Amino acid sequence: xxxxxxxxxxxxxxxxxxxxxxxxxxxxxxxxxxxxxxxxxxxxxxxxxxxxxxxxxxxxxxxxxxxxxxxxxxxxxxxxxxxxxxxxxxxxxxxxxxxxxxxxxxxxxxxxxxxxxxxxxxxxxxxxxxxxxxxxxxxxxxxxxxxxxxxxxxxxxxxxxx
Amino acid sequence: xxxxxxxxxxxxxxxxxxxxxxxxxxxxxxxxxxxxxxxxxxxxxxxxxxxxxxxxxxxxxxxxxxxxxxxxxxxxxxxxxxxxxxxxxxxxxxxxxxxxxxxxxxxxxxxxxxxxxxxxxxxxxxxxxxxxxxxxxxxxxxxxxxxxxxxxxxxxxxxxxxxxxxxxxxxxxxxxxxxxxxxxxxxxxxxxxxxxxxxxxxxxxxxxxxxxxxxxxxxxxxxxxxxxxxxxxxxxxxxxxxxxxxx
Numbered sequence: 076x077x078x079x080x081x082x083x084x085x086x087x088x089x090x091x092x093x094x095x096x097x098x099x100x101x102x103x104x105x106x107x108x109x110x111x112x113x114x115x116x117x118x119x120x121x122x123x124x125x126x127x128x129x130x131x132x133x134x135x136x137x138x139x140x141x142x143x144x145x146x147x148x149x150x151x152x153x154x155x156x157x158x159x160x161x162x163x164x165x166x167x168x169x170x171x172x173x174x175x176x177x178x179x180x181x182x183x184x185x186x187x188x189x190x191x192x193x194x195x196x197x198x199x200x201x202x203x204x205x206x207x208x209x210x211x212x213x214x215x216x217x218x219x220x221x222x223x224x225x226x227x228x229x230x231x232x233x234x235x236x237x
Numbered sequence: 238x239x240x241x242x243x244x245x246x247x248x249x250x251x252x253x254x255x256x257x258x259x260x261x262x263x264x265x266x267x268x269x270x271x272x273x274x275x276x277x278x279x280x281x282x283x284x285x286x287x288x289x290x291x292x293x294x295x296x297x298x299x300x301x302x303x304x305x306x307x308x309x310x311x312x313x314x315x316x317x318x319x320x321x322x323x324x325x326x327x328x329x330x331x332x333x334x335x336x337x338x339x340x341x342x343x344x345x346x347x348x349x350x351x352x353x354x355x356x357x358x359x360x361x362x363x364x365x366x367x368x369x370x371x372x373x374x375x376x377x378x379x380x381x382x383x384x385x386x387x388x389x390x391x392x393x394x395x396x397x398x399x400x401x402x403x404x405x406x407x408x409x410x411x412x413x414x415x416x417x418x419x420x421x422x423x424x425x426x427x428x429x430x431x432x433x434x435x436x437x438x439x440x441x442x443x444x445x446x447x448x449x450x451x452x453x454x455x456x457x458x459x460x461x462x463x464x465x466x467x468x469x470x471x472x473x474x475x476x477x478x479x480x481x482x483x484x
Contacts, residue, residue, distance in 0.1 A: 085311070110307060184288060184292065196288070198253070200289055200292045204255065223249065224246050224249045226284075234287060
């Protein structure tokens, strides 16, 4: 019997989409990305070993697909509809002091370099272990740790300044 | 006293609980001695909470269109995989006009079918539709009726949509059963005069008009047909010959 991943896939959808949004920051692209990743997973369900983390497997597929898309986009010149993402990006440049709110944090995360934001989301939001994040990203665990530490120091600096 | 310097990575790993016990103990000792170390650890803990709260607290609801699209993919692929390798018979087949396994067959198809109906159409009952397709009279119709014709059955109007060969060399027919409650699209594969097996069944709100198996309506069916490797429909004499071939 082929591995059936449908139920796991449906369960992980909200988190897949959240990760996709963190990667590409465009809802339209994120939805396309999620759907393509799901198709890819369904085409090769045996790529997942039952007993291992299904979410990490899906994150890896989604991320690989995203990178493939980036290569193509470089050729086709796709522009991100960042304006549609104002719920995440927030208004830029308001000089309000005082209370740190979630918008400040989101804005700070958004200002991180993409590779740092990626690992921050995987570890701090999606609760992957360093090793699991390293597998998703296809980099050594040391790279995960250095990117993650830089991202978090930067996040603290940016939000302290707010 | 010797000052031990801890890298950001080490303190972060401590904050995340991802550090070896022995190193963790020395971090704890340093935190007791040096408030700066404790502050750095606290900052890493705080950054994690911030990120989680900002991005993780309210995962936006998945858009209905995306969810529906993924669920359709799941249905198409995971139900399709049953017949993608027809010789393996991964599940008990539904037999129409055969002697055995009728009861089992209804269950098998309706597992998929009820699931679909429950998701898409709420209250519509899937079971009776599938049971209708298990009517032995339907098997007779599949043996004889040309594509494009409609036959009356006890359960509703049965329209033969097309006859085609699969990539694996099986003979299959696409059919549509119209009942007051809705329309069932199904694929039956088998040997004319011997047995037909329903390999796929689903409810569709009818698009109508297009009697090619790769019709524009019913992407689920299209996906299934693609997976089967359905060849161009047999028409006229070729169809009659294929249907007579099993006798």
